[in-house]
Amino acid sequence: MEGTQVLLVSAIIVTAFSAGLMSLELTTDPVELWSASNSRARQEKDFHDKHFGPFFRTNQLILTAPGRKGHIYDSLLFGSQNFSGLVSKDLVIELLQLQKRIQNIKFWSKDLNRTASLEDVCFAPLNPNNPAQFDCAVNSLPQYFQNSLDNINAKVNMTELGVTKEVDWRDHLIYCLNSPLSFKDITDLGMSCMADYGAPVFPFLAVGGYKGDDYTNAEAFILTFSLNNYPRTNIKFNVALQWEKEYLKIVQAYQRDPTANFTFAYMAEKSWYR
Template sequence: MPSSGGNALDLLCGWPADECSPKRLLYYLGNVGNGQSAFSIKFDVTDSPHALPSGVTLYPMNATTIPCSSPVGKRSRCSCRDCGAVPSPTTTVAPIPAYPCTNSQKGGIQKAPGYASLHLLIQRLGNHSRIQHFYPPPSLQSIMFQAVFEKAFLHQILDLQTKIQTWSFTMASTSVTLDNICLHDNVTKHCTVPSVLQYFQNSNRNVDKKVMDSSGFFIMADYLDHLLICFRKPQTTLDRPLNLSCVSDYGGVVEPSQIFCGYDGSNYQNSTQLVMTFVIKDPPGVSCCYCVGERNSKVHPDVAKRQQGSEDHHLL
């Protein structure tokens, strides 16, 4: 499924494709909690006929299975990404490169034929304590997050990301915004901007979501619980009980390695820096990434001034 950067079954099953089973697939499709089903459906997975009180006998489905490499009627076969039996085409979908986290890196541009990725490396200024997050009761265990994951700070970063996406600049005597030159899916129309906020579909409301216990005293799930789910399975389309997806607003799966720096192993909660990437179309003869890069360098001093007020982030 090129538009999402993952397998189609990841979205249909609610589980990673390699962990999906017939029962899990049917349960997810028939669960109104997936945000798509209009009503609940109870499936009975069996090989035996089932007689109803009315005298009608239901027989298990016995339909012919069509390989993913074969077309169905007027519908084309599956893509090579979802079906290993389909040969790879000569053209490829532009990948989103992971940011090369090193001590010497301070943001930058990665170019490839037809597109470019502008990386912004964000770190938090000042001394801030780590966040102790307790797992939902009855567990007494907790986990520590670095200060870049504080909710108020994430709201600031989303505000910054939104401002960058609305910047206007002149290119070939024409005023354009990032939306005009970004790489986006033809369905969602959202720019491809991998960042930690994509785990919340760039929504402040989703970041603030939480579920309390029946007494209203204990927090059963909040944004940090959701992040832990997305760290492990970024293709998750339904995180209960928050009813949130980890899939981005542009339909792509955002790998943690694309959006964090400073972590150890797969402990992304230990990340000390956030990475925000803007994927930009770069047609022949026009260096769009250069335009955005120039605009970015001019705005940095203004951002630095605002940091003295309510904002405490720093762009590298």
């Protein structure tokens, strides 16, 4: 009997102390977690969001290919250059294919009552009002080739100081990594270095794991999709969350694919919220 009474009293005490859980509200928004509502940082952020809109949303992959052997490329224009096992033509093409799969995401949006895509929520700095897919800010190494397989495969014989050699994607890439603002490289390929959305891709946005300016010896590719951010009351906020959910499905499926050559880490902006 005494044991029963102890259990009953314990249950009452536990229930009483647990009653507060009914009104528990979890905070998952990092803005709420990291800054007080009356802090100067919050006030400045609120001012920025009110007058310029919230800062864009970042969805990013960092891809590596450990164990692959690099090579030395004897460039007609740039001399001997180290290329890591990662910076190889087949992996650049595989990166482009993964990028295009993500860019081509489509899904039904209840909020828009139609099929939605990247263009509905992407950050498009040069055409924000009615962007096409190529207007969306996607930063990656294939952007030095305007995301064109033909440009990656392009090659031409070139003569410099009486020496004739073939120049290819490697010569273009060396030039663009060092001159990302150029609209035309100095090879006879004559290709642009600018991204297809009209802006430059600086090397620190495309590759990582290099020393100094030895970009072609990088150990990581960086692939970043920038989306517009919206007030929580805007229906497009839900559309952005849904796009990121579809993005995570593709990335996680690719990660499980035994034929994939990349090892990678990834993040989505929605990971901070849900």
